[in-house]
Amino acid sequence: MKQDLLNVAVIIKLEPDFSEGNVSYNSDGTLNRAETKNILGPHSAVACNAAFYCKVRYGAHVSVGTMGPPIAESALKQAQILSDAEELNLYSDRMFAGADTLATAEVLKNGVEKMFGGNKSDIVFSGHRASDGETGQTGPQTAWKLGYTFLGNVIDFEIDLDRKAVVAKRMISLQGMDTIIEEIESPLPVFITIDPSYKSNFNTVSQRLTANNFGKEARKHSESSGQYLKVYDGKKLELDPRMVGLPGSPTIVYKVEKIPRAKANRKAEIVDPSNPDNLAQVTEKITEISRG
Amino acid sequence: MEQFDVAIIGGGSAGLSALKKLSDLNKSAILIEAGNGIGTKNVSGGILYSKNDSQGKIYNVEDVFGSDFSANAPVERLIKRYLLHATSKNKIFTIDMTRLHDYKTNFAYSVLLNRLTPWFAELATESAERHGGGIVTGVHVSDIQWIDNKTIVSTNELEEFEVKSIIAADGINSEVAQITSARGKFTPEEVYFGVKVIIKLPEKIIEERFHLDSSEGSAHLFAGDVTLNHIGGGFLYTNRETLSLGAVYHYNSLLSNPVTPTQLIDELIKNPLISEYIKDEVTLRNGNDGLSKEDQLKIHLGVSKLLKTYNELRDKYFSSNNTKLVESGKFKNLDEVKSKIDSIKHDLNEKFGIQFVNNYVELEYSAKLIPDGKRCMMKRPYFKNILFIGDAAGRGIFIGPKIEGLNVGIDDAVRASIAISRSIESNNFDSDYLGNYYESLVNESPYTREMNSIDENYLNLFLESVEDIPMGVIDPSLSFGLQFIKNKFLRGICLRLANSFGSRRVLPLIESEKTYVQIPIRLANKLGDTVHSTFVPSIPTLADRIANLQYDDDSESHIIVNNKKSEFMRKLILLCPTKCYSLEGNDVVLQHEGCVECGSCSIGTIWKHPKGEKGIKYRYG
Ligand SMILES: Cc1cc2nc3c(=O)[nH]c(=O)nc-3n(C[C@H](O)[C@H](O)[C@H](O)COP(=O)(O)OP(=O)(O)OC[C@H]3O[C@@H](n4cnc5c(N)ncnc54)[C@H](O)[C@@H]3O)c2cc1C
């Protein structure tokens, strides 16, 4: 692996597919994980797009990693189609089971450090959060463990290869305040969680052509994704069993509550539209309301 | 600023052929297409022809995309039979025009452009990449300027770039033509309007119903009362597992007698011969109004899954590779598949009250203008260092039952590529050098001759196809003329005279309501067979048809109405295929969101294609 190139790592997650027709629920309304199709999480997909952008614009090397059961290999394959990664890494071990975000971050940290033949990653991308009940802490915790500068909610970025720095735009929305876009510069290495609204901006013909080429190459590579796959267990990752899985998880899930359905504070009246008389009623109501 | 030798604007069949040919001539070219992916903006009937002509070279699809085109391309069916049906209510008189169709034809395939053009793009990209070129989609060219001898292309999405030459392949509503004033907008007299629906029908049913061998197809044309008194007619082409049913009418004739495009399509569907052609067994869900919400949901979910299984299995059973079902080991033989289908059908009916009725299934509604080359082809198809090809140059053959645009665009593309390649080699892009040479190449094309004059041999074949029809049946006022034309010697003199005056002058005689409407009705009434339909098709409303289309809406309209009170725009209230125009007080107002970019309103508006990736996204085309 060349040292002077930009090394971009992506950490991704296999998630249940919540789109219509693919989710199964148990009779009590909870998710039936066995019956529900799994896909590369939508937030992870955006992180892959950001890595692909680095590949097209800066000729970056891309390595993707995920912690999960062996079926997570399918998510890695999908991630390769999006990012044209040269390395796919699966961190899989029974001892990782029951991990909270901190224990997960421990696995990912060691995983990232093993990427690129042990060379340092310049940027690590992760999704904003996962859609199946994750709290958005894995990213920041991994960054902290790696000792990288953390940039969250990034909607756009450019890299200055000479100065080894990133200029990023962050979207900050806080309740009750105006949404602001903050532009910041940071030296590499950085850990970036990418905002769902991020869109790769290839704005010259050559960039588009290069993107097409890499895209095609990625689809071809993914057909033999197994060739790019490295599987790591706890031992290979040189993990301390006390720091991972259930023992490494300080979080205790005390109780899971269903979100109570919000009470509707609007009243609806159903009107049969085939009867014109009813429509007169509607007009009357609207006039009444608009008069106040 | 980035620089390129050639930019091809528009990735329809013509533009893609140009990219392939230029790359094969070892030149580097880029192609810019506005649609979100290749094939999403293109509409055809369509039959793709490969032709020959003893008097000149024709560049065919197989010359561009390889001699193994027939074996490899995702074409639909090889057209073997070509029939013209004269209609009057339930009377149909059919004339076999296969010999006319075979005239100068190497082969003809029915095609769906969103299947075929992505394949063109794949091959063209492969060649283009070898020379540093390629295809960029989702980018809309908005301007071209000449500054200090440099040609600069602007788009809505990318940074400006410089080129040495341009091929304008941006279709009938060419913005390049408007930006450069290379030609005016086409007038209603110069174009035809086409509207089409794709109908689903299983492969084996198509073959059985139309008496076809596997992978063979037939083409059916319709004239008579189905035209609702317009100049033009209907067509039905068999695809592999769909049918293309459409209508093409002279735009002037629609303006003088406006009806909605859906009426034109619906009239065809209601014709008993056509409704029998498109008929399929479809499922009808029963309302479960009496049940609780929860029970309704349970039934809905249960039925959905079973219906999906039923439809998938049925489609596979009626497909040409149905033996795969047996090979996979799931079934012992095809009879077992059939019993499985019947048993699911039984369950659907018994448990969920699903009914199985005769109807038909529409998959896509589309519309587009078509240039009538003999009326509107550009005499000088270039401007500075820009060469116009295909629909953008107004080139297409439209004579009687003949609609040929795809093959003409491919022939143009090769000629433009040869001209540009020569310019690159001598680094001379002056219009005297590049444009004049392209014009001379285009004038050598047998297609140009066909657009300029009436081909006596073609007319002979046409008359032979109808020679058994007793003249007395035809309108008495025409029968004298026809007798005259039937005489070979007199016909020769007439044609030479007509061609020397310019065939355009005699067009109103040939293309009239008499020939497209009245004579066919008389033929059907006097000589036709009676056809009965076994069901009444339930035709989707326009709202249903639009709801079935895919769009990426732009908040900003790509069309601006010039004169909101003009007579022309008032007619668009009926003629716009997706009812984008309505009357507000005395003004005609536009709601652009449903626009399918047909171009019918272009002459009365400032008309642009939507920005990159925006607007209609056809799945079949
Ligand atoms: C109903 C119907 C039936 C027909 N039947 C037949 C038939 O049976 N046989 C036959 O040979 N022909 C038939 N034709 C004609 C044939 O379909 C056309 O001649 C042919 O498709 C035209 O190809 P083209 O590449 O010139 O243009 P198009 O297919 O229109 O391609 C133009 C492309 O340019 C792109 N574009 C436009 N402006 C811009 C811009 N500013 N920037 C970037 N991209 C842009 C568009 O998105 C589009 O993809 C039929 C046409 C219709 C409508």
Ligand code: SF4
């Ligand atoms: S608005 Fe114009 S271009 Fe769009 S569908 Fe209607 S007539 Fe065609």
